[in-house]
Amino acid sequence: EPEVTQTPSHQVTQMGQEVILRCVPISNHLYFYWYRQILGQKVEFLVSFYNNEISEKSEIFDDQFSVERPDGSNFTLKIRSTKLEDSAMYFCASSVAGMGYGYTFGSGTRLTVV
Amino acid sequence: KNEVEQSPQNLTAQEGEFITINCSYSVGISALHWLQQHPGGGIVSLFMLSSGKKKHGRLIATINIQEKHSSLHITASHPRDSAVYICAAPTDSNYQLIWGAGTKLIIKP
Numbered sequence: 001e002p003e004v005t006q007t008p009s010h011q012v013t014q015m016g017q018e019v020i021l022r023c024v025p026i027s028n029h030l031y032f033y034w035y036r037q038i039l040g041q042k043v044e045f046l047v048s049f050y051n052n053e054i055s056e057k058s059e060i061f062d063d064q065f066s067v068e069r070p071d072g073s074n075f076t077l078k079i080r081s082t083k084l085e086d087s088a089m090y091f092c093a094s095s096v097a098g099m100g101y102g103y104t105f106g107s108g109t110r111l112t113v114v
Numbered sequence: 115k116n117e118v119e120q121s122p123q124n125l126t127a128q129e130g131e132f133i134t135i136n137c138s139y140s141v142g143i144s145a146l147h148w149l150q151q152h153p154g155g156g157i158v159s160l161f162m163l164s165s166g167k168k169k170h171g172r173l174i175a176t177i178n179i180q181e182k183h184s185s186l187h188i189t190a191s192h193p194r195d196s197a198v199y200i201c202a203a204p205t206d207s208n209y210q211l212i213w214g215a216g217t218k219l220i221i222k223p
Binding site: 101 | 145154200202209215
């Protein structure tokens with residue numbers, strides 16, 4: 001069964017450093033998403049991406065965040081200057097057509113900012 | 115503001131028991147999603163339903179659109195069903211899901 005692949009599975013970084021979280025969506029999917037889950041809290045939407053541009057973003061997705069699809073297969077989330085409160089599990093997802101239809105989540109990247 | 119509320123927050127039961135998890139939402143939606151999050155963190159979609167009932171193995175999901183309420187049932191529960199079960203609703207744009215807080219289910223042998 002097709003999978004969404006996320007790397008790394010766990011990343012530890014120092015406060016203020018830049019991190020890039022990587023995702024390989026399912027090949028025929030057109031919509032891509034990042035969600036995050038702070039430990040013990042709800043899953044929160046960060047951003048959706050379609051046709052090489054952001055289609056929707058949340059208040060969390062401020063100027064320190066950016067997304068990119070650099071080569072037609074990878075989908076990345078960059079955090080420019082990490083803060084302690086960025087520590088969370090970050091999930092990538094992809095879908096054929098929006099979150100109202102079939103979608104698949106990756107297994108997540110646990111980001112720890114120290 | 116879109117809200118999705120779940121109950122109970124935690125549920126512990128004995129193997130074989132019938133399990134019910136409830137979800138209510140505050141706005142009109144096109145469909146409601148039930149997802150399962152394993153202890154390692156991975157998230158799997160279980161159901162997407164917009165009316166009536168869906169069944170997959172021992173899992174049954176029902177929805178009442180008029181009452182803005184959905185339930186997830188597990189029949190003949192088993193320790194391997196232990197996980198966090200989350201309901202979520204897509205926004206009007208369909209570009210994101212609004213998530214409930216999840217129900218942590220533990221099934222004891």
